[in-house]
Structure formats: C-alpha cells, structure tokens
Amino acid sequence: MLEQLEGSQAVARTVAACRPEVISAYPISPQTHIVEALSDLVRTGDLDPCEYMMVESEFAAMSACIGASAAGARAYTATASQGLLYMAEALYNASGLGLPIVMTLANRAIGAPINIWNDHSDSMSQRDSGWIQLYAETNQEAADLHVQAFRLAEEISLPVMVCMDGFILTHAFERVDLPTQDAVDSFLPAYEPRQVLDPAEPVTIGAMVGPEAFTEVRYLMHAKQLQALDAIPAIASEFEDSFGRSSGGLLRGYRIDDAETVVVALGSVLGTIEDAVDELREQGVKAGALGIKCFRPWPLEDVRDALAGAQRVVVIEKAFAVGAGGIVGQNVRLALDGLGIRVHDVVAGLGGRPITKRSLRSLFEDVFADRLEPGVLHFLDLDREVVERELERIRSHARPGPHAENIVRELGIVAARPH
Amino acid sequence: MAEQQIKGYQAGTFVIGNRLLDPEERSVQARMDRSNTLTSGHRACRGCGEALGARYALDAAMRASGGRMIAANATGCLEVFSTPFPESSWRLPWVHSLFGNAPAVAAGMAAAMKAKGREDVRVVGQAGDGGTVDIGFACLSGMFERNDDVLFICYDNQGYMNTGVQRSGATPPAARTANTKPVGAEPGNVFGQGKDVPAIAMAHGIPYVATATVAEPRDLEAKVERAMGMRGARYIHAFVPCPLGWGSASEDTILLARLAKETGLFPVFEAEHGEVTAVSPIRRRQPVTEYLQRQKRFAHLFAPTENSEVIERIQAGADRNIARFGLLAGAEGP
Known part of the structure; x- marks a missing residue:
C-alpha cells in the first residue's frame, strides 16, 4: 500500500509486520523514531x-536480544553510532552464537567530537563483527530489507544489520509501498x-572452546x-517475485555496462551519484555507478565482475580507517587485484556534511584531469x-588547545553562513 | 543415667542430621530425586564454595519449577569449570553469553517466555561477585528496575578468582589479592565504602532479596523455593568461600561460611519489597579473628606482628552489622 511517510515509520511498521516477539532498545538519535513507533504498536x-x-x-x-533469541524468540533492536560501539562486545557474541537477531542501524558518526549526523563510521567499525551488513539506498529499500533480513538471518542462523543513513533516510518523508x-x-x-x-531438551549454549577447535568454529x-x-x-529475487519490486541483493549497477569510469558507493548517496x-x-562521458547493497559478506567475485570492464573506479565512502585509508576502497582493490584498474579513494559526507x-x-573534473593521485586518500x-x-x-604553540573547538571558533556560527 | 539435653546441632556444625527429619522436611540435596542440575565431573577446585552454592540453589529451583527452568550464566569460574566443551555439567538448558550481561540475557529469556506464552518456564540468572557487583551491575540494576521475571543469584567469593584472584567490589578490607598485596603503607585491600548489593537490590523495591551461605543448605534451599514462588525480579546473594583465592583449607569451606555468619561479617536475612522480613540470628557469636586467622589472605594481620588496629576495624564492621540487623536476638553463649 502506497503511503507518504517518514523512513523511521516505514521501517517500524515493516518490522512490526515481521512479527518480532521481543524488541529491546535504548534510545539514541537518529534511531529513536523507529523504536518509539514500535513501542506504540506493542502498547x-x-x-x-x-x-x-x-x-x-x-x-x-x-x-536481551541474545537471551530472547537463544530462548527461541524472534528478536529485534535498533541503534546508531555510540550505541553500536557500546554493544560491540555483545555483537560479536550474537554472531558467534549464530543468533538470527535483526537490527536497524541508523548510520551516524562516532565522536569525539560528538556529532549526531550521518556517516558510516559506526557500521564500518563493526564490519568484522560477524554480522551481515545490508545498506539501504531509499526508504522503500530500508523497509523491504527488513523483511529480507529476518528471512536471511533465520535461514543461515546469523545476525543481520540493516544500515540506513541517519536523518537522510530515517527522518525523510518519502513515498513507500509498505509490505x-x-x-x-x-x-x-x-x-x-x-x-x-x-x-x-536441555542444551548448553556458549561453552568454552580451546585451541583444538577454535579455528574450525571461526572458519564455519x-x-x-x-x-x-x-x-x-x-532471497532478493524471491522478494521481487512476491512483492513486485526489486530491493536488496548484493550489488546494483547503474549505467555500468559500457562504463569506463565507475563510482562505487553505499547507501542514500547513490541517488545523487x-x-x-x-x-x-549527457556530456558523452562513459560513466556508471555501482551500489554496494551488501558489504558483509563482501561480494568479491561480483564486484570484480561488475568492475572488470572499467578503466577507473572512484570509491566514495562515508568512513575511513584513520591512519590507513579507505575501507570500502581497500575491499574494492582486493576484488580488482591483478586487473590493473586505477582506484581512487574519496571520503565524503563525514558527520553529516552534504554530498552535493x-x-x-x-x-x-579532478579525476578526469588526473589531478587525483591514486593510492592517496582524498x-x-x-x-x-x-x-x-x-x-x-x-607547530607554533606549546599548548594549541583542542582541534575541534579551535576549528569551530574559526568558522563562526555555521548557520549564519551561506551553504 | 542423667537425661542428656539434646541441642539442635551436632558438635561444631549446628546442622541437624537429615535422618532425624521427616522425609518431607529433608533438604533437596538429601532427596533421591534431586535433579543434579550441576552434575559431577566438572573442574572446580576441591572445596569450591561456588560449585556447592550453585548446586544447592539450582537443584532447589529445579524442584520448585518442576524442572521447567532455563539459566543464563555470566563468564567466570562457574562457567569455565562447568563447560569445557564438549563437556558440560549442566543438566538444564543453559546459556553463557558475556561477563557483564547475564542479568540482561536472563531478562531477554524471560521476555521470550512471556511472548511465547510459556511463563511456566522459569528463568534464573547467575554470576560471581565480579559479574554481579562490578561489570554486570548496570544490567542487574536495569533488570531490577523493570522488575523482569528473573531470579538472579550472585555467588559471592569476594574476588576475581577465575583471572587469578584480583580484587573486586566485593573484596573485604585488608584482604590480600593479586593486586592488593600486603605491601606498602596499607597492606591488603583498602577500607572502601563497601558495595552492599543486597541493600542496593532492596532499594529497588523488588519483591524478594535474600542472603545465604553454603554453610546452611536448607536455609539457601528454602530461600530459593520462596523466591521461585514469586514473580518479578528476585535476588539471592550467596556467600561462597574460595579456598584458592582465600588461602584456606579446602575442608574449611563450610566452616568459613558459617563463621562469616556467626561473626556478623555476613548478615543473613530476607527482605520483601525493600523491607527486611527475617534475619538468621547468630547462634554462637565468634570474634572476627576466628574467621580471619583461617585464611592466608588475612595472614599479614597476624604476623610478623598482630595488626590490632585493622582487626578492630574489621570487628567494628561486624558489630555494626549485628546491631543493624539485630543478629544477636536469641544467641547462645559460647
């Protein structure tokens, strides 16, 4: 049924349609509207x-989701940013125990400096936690991915994180066809x-495993x-058959078939790209885009196939590995190993900065003029x-003071400046 | 022959032999049909108070729930010695998640049972003192505040024994641990303000709070049974000596647990909705030195010279407990 509604409401109502039996959540912006709406529906x-x-x-x-799931209930939570880090220990535990918990992550930056706006620092920090990570491009997809996420989690017995850009999607009113x-x-x-x-049928869950079997358990x-x-x-294909629209999957290419330059990105920025x-x-440049819908597991072969015909790849990502470089970029390079394709890593949209x-x-323009040095994070x-x-x-002050405050003082009141 | 007056205890133990009791009044542990929830073959140390406490408590809870019970366990000795995979000593559905989250895991299990209409299945959470009073404290308080339908049992051996006997928030003053060694100006653990978790539990106003020791299994069993007869958040704080961490003889576990109570160092009581409803009076009051001298963790208080100042402070703490809970009502002389 078509409705004009906020992304958070669309997700909440879709999650409700998935009939979770235990919802356990703690408020953090920009996830709050989702769990508030679910709380209403339970009440x-x-x-x-x-x-x-x-x-x-x-x-x-x-x-609590771990306990509920181990006790046989369909369990759901939602969080963002600092909240995801605060549950980090439990994230690894949930995946290690193979519990099919579904979580919405309203992607938001991680402090310090504290920042409530969107980027992907939170989900990227937990990319190796053993959770499957799906990224929504639109609110329609965010809603649809939850239906697929429960199905996927329970089918393979692993937890699934549905990542949707905080505010940009969670607080945006769009037309959504609610399942x-x-x-x-x-x-x-x-x-x-x-x-x-x-x-x-008593079972012991979560026993200690020593060096004799730990490698095998992790391999599994x-x-x-x-x-x-x-x-x-x-599952995405079956979803398309049942619901009549395409959502999710591993990758989505846009005008990619004959593209010489392909832009790779995740989440809502794909629309602008x-x-x-x-x-x-229109200018005659053979450009295309590749949306990564599933970042974990990393669809290495699919990415390689999708990008094999390109001469140049520009990865635009909303997080980076401080002191190392791009995160998605590293994964793309791994997929393109040996193909000789030039990969540019570009960090954008940190802490809610608009990607216009x-x-x-x-x-x-910089890319085409070869002004962007490859192998360097931009x-x-x-x-x-x-x-x-x-x-x-x-360099010149013994006690220069905190960077964040210095820079904000220099910029003045941001709201007063033209964007 | 002069009539001999029968006292309700055998020499030195205070325990009435089960054979003198009517079968219906015998302890759960004395019954042929006990569930052996924590069965034999586990790897606890000789004289482990925690293994005893868990066995007493869970067998009683299993009996009370008719075997319809599931448990969440924090990381710690109890988890490590019971489940070196593929072996498991647990004869009930049991899950171990993390060190600091057992109360929240248990609360999630209770929510699942409620949603599934299986409220006949009862939920028990358990942890050592580290997993309860320190790292698990926020989750414990949250579980209390929401009044989740969980019985949480803390087996308090007063330190991080599993990691090599470090100090916890439940370690008593002056006790030697691996990181409060008897060196420096104040040997052993410092005199802090204490962290009285049973009192903190009572401050949440939850339906039931009780303390118990492994020296009195019938009392522990009765409290577990009482707790299992209620719904909502319930808390039992069980005192369980640790021969390894305390430097005590393994055969002294029960004796030390009894002395903790008989000195007043560990008050044994019950409370409902924040009010104390019953206390176990001291039967034969003992000076704290009787308790302290049997443990190497307090050896530095007695040799090379006796540190009477510290011993008096510890005695004063016991005396405060005795006055606060009225533990001497009906006490017998030595």
Whole structure:
C-alpha cells in the first residue's frame, strides 16, 4: 500500500509486520523514531504477542536480544553510532552464537567530537563483527530489507544489520509501498531456531572452546557468511517475485555496462551519484555507478565482475580507517587485484556534511584531469586552509588547545553562513 | 543415667542430621530425586564454595519449577569449570553469553517466555561477585528496575578468582589479592565504602532479596523455593568461600561460611519489597579473628606482628552489622 511517510515509520511498521516477539532498545538519535513507533504498536496491542523491553543501555539491548533469541524468540533492536560501539562486545557474541537477531542501524558518526549526523563510521567499525551488513539506498529499500533480513538471518542462523543513513533516510518523508501483513506472512515463515533453550531438551549454549577447535568454529562463521553470498540474491529475487519490486541483493549497477569510469558507493548517496552519472553521460562521458547493497559478506567475485570492464573506479565512502585509508576502497582493490584498474579513494559526507552534485562534479573534473593521485586518500570538500592553519598552530604553540573547538571558533556560527 | 539435653546441632556444625527429619522436611540435596542440575565431573577446585552454592540453589529451583527452568550464566569460574566443551555439567538448558550481561540475557529469556506464552518456564540468572557487583551491575540494576521475571543469584567469593584472584567490589578490607598485596603503607585491600548489593537490590523495591551461605543448605534451599514462588525480579546473594583465592583449607569451606555468619561479617536475612522480613540470628557469636586467622589472605594481620588496629576495624564492621540487623536476638553463649 502506497503511503507518504517518514523512513523511521516505514521501517517500524515493516518490522512490526515481521512479527518480532521481543524488541529491546535504548534510545539514541537518529534511531529513536523507529523504536518509539514500535513501542506504540506493542502498547496498543497491534503488535501482539511481543514484549518491548526498555533497557538501560545498548549493551543490555543486544544482550536481551541474545537471551530472547537463544530462548527461541524472534528478536529485534535498533541503534546508531555510540550505541553500536557500546554493544560491540555483545555483537560479536550474537554472531558467534549464530543468533538470527535483526537490527536497524541508523548510520551516524562516532565522536569525539560528538556529532549526531550521518556517516558510516559506526557500521564500518563493526564490519568484522560477524554480522551481515545490508545498506539501504531509499526508504522503500530500508523497509523491504527488513523483511529480507529476518528471512536471511533465520535461514543461515546469523545476525543481520540493516544500515540506513541517519536523518537522510530515517527522518525523510518519502513515498513507500509498505509490505502488507499477508505478503510478509507468506514470505517470512515462523522462526524455527536451530538450537533453543527448552526444558524438554536441555542444551548448553556458549561453552568454552580451546585451541583444538577454535579455528574450525571461526572458519564455519566465515563459511556461513560466504553461504550468504548465495542466499542474499536468492532471497532478493524471491522478494521481487512476491512483492513486485526489486530491493536488496548484493550489488546494483547503474549505467555500468559500457562504463569506463565507475563510482562505487553505499547507501542514500547513490541517488545523487546516479544523477551525476546522468550528467556525465549527457556530456558523452562513459560513466556508471555501482551500489554496494551488501558489504558483509563482501561480494568479491561480483564486484570484480561488475568492475572488470572499467578503466577507473572512484570509491566514495562515508568512513575511513584513520591512519590507513579507505575501507570500502581497500575491499574494492582486493576484488580488482591483478586487473590493473586505477582506484581512487574519496571520503565524503563525514558527520553529516552534504554530498552535493556540485561537489561530485568538481571531483569528477579532478579525476578526469588526473589531478587525483591514486593510492592517496582524498577528502571531498576538505577546507584545506582551516586544516593548514590548525597544523600551523600545533607547530607554533606549546599548548594549541583542542582541534575541534579551535576549528569551530574559526568558522563562526555555521548557520549564519551561506551553504 | 542423667537425661542428656539434646541441642539442635551436632558438635561444631549446628546442622541437624537429615535422618532425624521427616522425609518431607529433608533438604533437596538429601532427596533421591534431586535433579543434579550441576552434575559431577566438572573442574572446580576441591572445596569450591561456588560449585556447592550453585548446586544447592539450582537443584532447589529445579524442584520448585518442576524442572521447567532455563539459566543464563555470566563468564567466570562457574562457567569455565562447568563447560569445557564438549563437556558440560549442566543438566538444564543453559546459556553463557558475556561477563557483564547475564542479568540482561536472563531478562531477554524471560521476555521470550512471556511472548511465547510459556511463563511456566522459569528463568534464573547467575554470576560471581565480579559479574554481579562490578561489570554486570548496570544490567542487574536495569533488570531490577523493570522488575523482569528473573531470579538472579550472585555467588559471592569476594574476588576475581577465575583471572587469578584480583580484587573486586566485593573484596573485604585488608584482604590480600593479586593486586592488593600486603605491601606498602596499607597492606591488603583498602577500607572502601563497601558495595552492599543486597541493600542496593532492596532499594529497588523488588519483591524478594535474600542472603545465604553454603554453610546452611536448607536455609539457601528454602530461600530459593520462596523466591521461585514469586514473580518479578528476585535476588539471592550467596556467600561462597574460595579456598584458592582465600588461602584456606579446602575442608574449611563450610566452616568459613558459617563463621562469616556467626561473626556478623555476613548478615543473613530476607527482605520483601525493600523491607527486611527475617534475619538468621547468630547462634554462637565468634570474634572476627576466628574467621580471619583461617585464611592466608588475612595472614599479614597476624604476623610478623598482630595488626590490632585493622582487626578492630574489621570487628567494628561486624558489630555494626549485628546491631543493624539485630543478629544477636536469641544467641547462645559460647
């Protein structure tokens, strides 16, 4: 049913249609609207049977999901940013125990400096936690991915993180075709846990494993993630058959077939990138875009196939490995190993900085003029003057003070400046 | 022959032999049909108080729940010695997640049972003192505050024994641990303000809080049974000596647990909705030195010279407990 609604409401109502039995969450912007709406649905009895646990921290939120899932309940939570880091220990535990918990991550920057706006620092920091990571481009896709996420998690017995850009998607009003209850019910069977805490058949879950078997247990986690590379497209295809629209999958190419320059990105920025690609095409430039829908497991072969015909790849990512470089970029290079394709790493949109078409246009001009040194991490729209002055301050002052405050003082009141 | 007055205890133990009791009044441990929830073959040290406590408590809880029970366990000795995979000593559905989250995991399990309409299946959470009073404290308080339907049991051996006997928030003053050695100006653990978790649990106003020791299994069992007869958040704080960490003889575990109570150092009581409803009075009051001298962790208080100042401070702490809980009502002379 088509509705004009906020992304968070679309996700909440779709999650409700997936009939979670335990929801456990702690408030953090920009995830709050999702769990508030679910709390309403539990209170009114519209989502029944379901227990909504108002826990005291994200660590407890994930821990309660672990307990609920181990006890055989379909469990859901949502978080962002610092909250994801606070549950980090429990994230590894959930995946290690093979518990099919589904979580919405309203992507947000990580401090310090504290920043509530969107980037991908949070999800990227947990890319190796053993969770499957799916990235939504639109609110329609965010909603649809949750239906697929429960199915996927329970099919392969691994937790799934649905990443959607905080504010940009969570707080945006868009037209969404909400999956109906009947359609979800026929797509998503009732949860049949692989192992469960049941007095009729006592099991020990979470025992200690020593050097004699730990490698094999970890290998199996890897193998299960690789299995997901087959399960994800299969589920996406079945979803398309059932719901009549394409959502999810591993990758989505845009005007990529004959593209010489391909821009790789994740999440909501793909819309702007596709517009920029259209403009380049109008100018006769053979450009295309590749959206990464699933970052973990990393669809190495698919990425290699999709990019094999390109001469140049520009990876635009909303996070980076401090002191090392791009994160998605490293993964793309791994996929392109030996093909001799030039890969540029560009960090953009950190802490909510808008990635505008104008900025992308000037980035592409630099790329085509070979002004972008490959192998060096580039920062889109970086204010070099401000950075240089701060670096100078460090060199010349014994106690230069905190960077964040110095720079904000220099910039003045941002709202007063023209964007 | 003069009539001999029968006291309710055998010499030195205070324990009534089970054979004198009516079968229905015998302890769970004395019953042929006990569930052996933590069964034999595990790797606990000789004289482990925690293994005893867990066995007493869980067998009683299993009996009370008719065997319909699932448990969440924090990381720690109890988890490590019971589950070196592929072996497991647990004869009930049991999950170990992390060190600091057992109360939240248990709360999630209880929520699952409620959502599934299986509230006949009861949930127990358990941890040592580290997993309860320190790293698990936030989750414990949250579970209390929400009044989740969980019985949480803390087996308090007063330190991080699994990692090599370090100090916890439950380690008593002056005790030697691996990081509070008897060196420097104040040997052993410092005199802090203490962290009285049973009192903190009571401050949450939860339905039931009790303390117990492994010296009195019938009392521990009765408290578990009482707790299992209630719904909501319930907390039992069980005192469990650790021969390894305390430097005590393994055969002295029960004796030390009893002395902790009989000196007043560990008050044994019950509380409902934040109010104390019953205390176990001291039967034969003992000076704290009787308790301290049997443990190498306090050896530095007695040799090379006796540190009477510190011993008096510890005695004063016991005296405060005795006055606060009225532990001497009905006490017998030595």
